[in-house]
Amino acid sequence: MHSHVDDLYPYFMRHAKQIFPMLDCMEDLRKISDLRVPANWYPEARAIQRKIIFHAGPTNSGKTHHAIQRYLTAKSGVYCGPLKLLAHEIFEKSNNANVPCDLVTGEERTFVNPEGKQSSHVACTIEMCSVTTPYEVAVIDEIQMIRDLSRGWAWTRALLGLCAEEIHVCGEAAAIDFVTELMYSTGEEVEIRNYKRLTSMTVLDHAVESLDNLHPGDCVVCFNKNDIYSISRQIEARGLECAVIYGSLPPGTKLAQAKKFNDPDDPCKILVATDAIGMGLNLSIKRIIFNSLVKPTVNEKGEKEMDTITTSQALQIAGRAGRFSSMFKEGEVTTMHRDDLPVLKEILSRTVDTIETAGLHPTAEQIEMFAYHLPDATLSNLIDIFVSLSQVDGLYFVCNIDDFKFLADMIQHIPLNLRSRYVFCTAPINRKQPFVCTSFLKFARQFSRDEPLTFDWVCRHVRWPLVAPRNIKDLVHLEAVHLTLDLYLWLSYRFMDMFPDANLIRDIQKELDNIIQEGVRNITRLIRASETNTSSGTGTDAIPDDDIPLHRTFPKDRGLNAEDLPEARQQKQGQRRIRGSKMLGYRTLDTRQDGSLSSRLVQEGLLSTDLLEQLQREWAASQANGEDPWKETAGSGRKINSKGKKKNK
Numbered sequence: 001m002h003s004h005v006d007d008l009y010p011y012f013m014r015h016a017k018q019i020f021p022m023l024d025c026m027e028d029l030r031k032i033s034d035l036r037v038p039a040n041w042y043p044e045a046r047a048i049q050r051k052i053i054f055h056a057g058p059t060n061s062g063k064t065h066h067a068i069q070r071y072l073t074a075k076s077g078v079y080c081g082p083l084k085l086l087a088h089e090i091f092e093k094s095n096n097a098n099v100p101c102d103l104v105t106g107e108e109r110t111f112v113n114p115e116g117k118q119s120s121h122v123a124c125t126i127e128m129c130s131v132t133t134p135y136e137v138a139v140i141d142e143i144q145m146i147r148d149l150s151r152g153w154a155w156t157r158a159l160l161g162l163c164a165e166e167i168h169v170c171g172e173a174a175a176i177d178f179v180t181e182l183m184y185s186t187g188e189e190v191e192i193r194n195y196k197r198l199t200s201m202t203v204l205d206h207a208v209e210s211l212d213n214l215h216p217g218d219c220v221v222c223f224n225k226n227d228i229y230s231i232s233r234q235i236e237a238r239g240l241e242c243a244v245i246y247g248s249l250p251p252g253t254k255l256a257q258a259k260k261f262n263d264p265d266d267p268c269k270i271l272v273a274t275d276a277i278g279m280g281l282n283l284s285i286k287r288i289i290f291n292s293l294v295k296p297t298v299n300e301k302g303e304k305e306m307d308t309i310t311t312s313q314a315l316q317i318a319g320r321a322g323r324f325s326s327m328f329k330e331g332e333v334t335t336m337h338r339d340d341l342p343v344l345k346e347i348l349s350r351t352v353d354t355i356e357t358a359g360l361h362p363t364a365e366q367i368e369m370f371a372y373h374l375p376d377a378t379l380s381n382l383i384d385i386f387v388s389l390s391q392v393d394g395l396y397f398v399c400n401i402d403d404f405k406f407l408a409d410m411i412q413h414i415p416l417n418l419r420s421r422y423v424f425c426t427a428p429i430n431r432k433q434p435f436v437c438t439s440f441l442k443f444a445r446q447f448s449r450d451e452p453l454t455f456d457w458v459c460r461h462v463r464w465p466l467v468a469p470r471n472i473k474d475l476v477h478l479e480a481v482h483l484t485l486d487l488y489l490w491l492s493y494r495f496m497d498m499f500p501d502a503n504l505i506r507d508i509q510k511e512l513d514n515i516i517q518e519g520v521r522n523i524t525r526l527i528r529a530s531e532t533n534t535s536s537g538t539g540t541d542a543i544p545d546d547d548i549p550l551h552r553t554f555p556k557d558r559g560l561n562a563e564d565l566p567e568a569r570q571q572k573q574g575q576r577r578i579r580g581s582k583m584l585g586y587r588t589l590d591t592r593q594d595g596s597l598s599s600r601l602v603q604e605g606l607l608s609t610d611l612l613e614q615l616q617r618e619w620a621a622s623q624a625n626g627e628d629p630w631k632e633t634a635g636s637g638r639k640i641n642s643k644g645k646k647k648n649k
Contacts, residue, residue: 025373026389032369033390035360035398039186042161044132051166052183054143056173057195059319060331066193067139067168072099074137074166076120080129080158081141082151084108085251085280090123104128106428107489108506126154131161138164142279143171143179144312144355149400152359156396159358160186172312174352182358182395199322203348204334207341208289211235216269217286217328220336221317223274223295223309229472229527231291232272236524242270244523245277248430248479252513253520258283260521264327278316287332288321290314293340293347308343311350318348359399362386364422371418379421380408406431411444420447423494429487435480439487447498455501458488464508469519471529478516485509 039046055063071077072094079090084105094101095112101121103110105128112119126140140162146155159169159182169179173194180190208214211234222228228246235242243261245254254276261271262284275295277283293314297307309317322331333348335341362383370382377385383405387398407425416424424444429436442461446453458464462481469475485505492499519526 028373029370029385029389030391032366032373033362033386035390035396036393038156038360038396039160041363042131044134044163045161046186048163048165050162050164050188052179052188052190053166053168054176054179054190054192055168055170055195056176056192058172058197059316060199060323061195061197063193063195064139064141064170066195067141067170068093070166070168071121071137071139072097074121074135076135077137077139078121078129078133078135078162078164079123079139079141080126080162081123082126082145083280084125085254086141087123087125088251089280089282094121094123106493107486109493126158127151129158129162131157131163133163135162135164137166137168138162139168139170141170143169144175145171146175146178146358147355148359150359150403151399152397153361153399154359156358156360172352174312175355178355178358178395185395197319199329199331201318201322201331201333203318203345204287204332205341207335207338209336209338211238214240214270214289215287217284218269218289219271219273219277219283219285219287219320220289220291221273221275221277222291225274227291228272228274229523233524233527235270235272240270241266241268242272243268244520245271245273245281247274247276248433248476248483249276249520250479250482250509250513250516252510253517254281256517257520275313275317277320278313282323283320284323284327285321285331286328287334288318289334289336290317290340290344291336293335293343309347310353311347312352314344314347315352357395357397360392360396361399361401362390364419367422368418378408378412379418379425380405380412383408403431407440410437410441414441414444414448416444416448420495424491427487427490430483433480433483435477436483436487439484443487443491447495450498452497453488453499453501455504458485458501458505459508466512466515468515469526472523472526473530475516475519475523475526478512478519482509482512482516485512 053067055067057063068079068090071079071090079087079094081087081090084107087103087105091101091103091110099121100112100119101123102112102119104122104124106125111117129138138158140155140158143155143159146152146159148155159167159179169175176190176192183190211231214220214235220231222231225246225248228244232242232244243257245257249257257271258281260266260268262282271277271283271285293308294306295309295313297305318331318333320331321333322328333344335344367379367382367386370386371377374382374385383401387401390398392398404425407427407429408421411421411424424440424447427440429440431437439461443453446457462484466478466481469478485508488499488505489502489509492502492505496502
């Protein structure tokens, strides 16, 4: 008896459903992941007729000021900003104007009412805004971030979901058409108010070329921490004092450095900073000097790339010069290097790319419904399946969920219920910091055992009390500890019974901020100490390099114990580290290399020491055999590999 090929079909389908369990419930999953009409997710907002007012203009045009004036006169209001510093500024401004205002960020809740009752006004980071509380006025700041590949969903949620009679949107004019189109889909009209810059800004015709040509009020902008360290060291060598601001510093330290630079009576007249100065800090800058025009970025696939800054980024940073409220009424912009100046002029002359799409992110409820249909799938797989099946219309995109998946993979082996696992994975941690990742893992493990994370437990983990940093490595570790305490506070508002000592943690975090401030005030001394250690051969004063892709800073096997994580391995391997090397995503401070191509490639992060050693071994082996591994045979169009076999091109 002969069987027909069709007889195999039921066996094939049984196997396919084992491998792809979603095949049985594909229609349900497609409905759950249908993101085509996100406006319908917010019935409370759709139930009222909202008035949208768009305050459009460049930096230093007064657009946010006008929106805040309306916010202060309202019976109730919410301010939504991209940074804790901005939320804090509005919180203080509102209370100073005798308008009681609370502060809500991921890590902090401050209620001005002594009885703890909510005030009529609240200043918050945008992810924390309530889309169910009614307000008279809402302010959404920096609306152009709605296209941000990681955080854009928070602006989309605020714009579509806030229950306010008036919504004042502030940002670049490049977002006007898009916001108008988005509001057309909800039947809401947009009123446009355009603003012009209040002070002049001039692009100079000459580059600075040397740090000898710096003047009071200058701000040198760098896009990586190593350049910050190097330039601040060189400035002090010239007998000048400088302030330093970069992204991983605690907010208190940033404010202290800004205050030092702004103080006309302080001898510190130069600022060295990353693009962290682009928003959130009021600075008295006369001239912005771009040390470089190349910045690490993350593309749509979540991959790191080195890219020339965009017109929007350049304008945001350049616009910090000559602020209306500062002592310098006219701003100047230039570059450090002569070759960069025509490139900067060309970037600034372009029109800003118009915004065409807004970010979306799957909600906890949507993922829970997916899990109901796919009970055996991991959270990371659920997210992958959700994104692959999701449908969005032309106005939207699904935000990059790599950070979420990274955390989901890291704690997959820890037994947690789905909702708790989801909340843990939305924690805003810097995954480039190995100590923070270790802490995250330990927090999740302790949580899963149903053992509260007490103040004493945290102190043992971070080895509190901590001392002032002796070198850059110490300073970087203190910054990581500060971020770890931030993580504790963030989790304490989601799981109060398991993270019970938020007030005590906040107290030591303030102490730690002061210790970091002291370290940053003495940053050039720390750099000198690091250089001395490196040149004397200890080779241990490495600093995390923010420009290195993640896969070089964290193991792919997520099932490891905390002691297997990078900083623990680093301690074990410290004795074997090659001087002046880069290992586990760290770069040493000693940039006085021998000038060889290999040294430059290692220094720039284009080649790891492991690869360099492998190349050297292959080269040595081929030389011993009398071969040249990269020699091309004449006219053959083929290369010979290290084993002497011919390989087609």
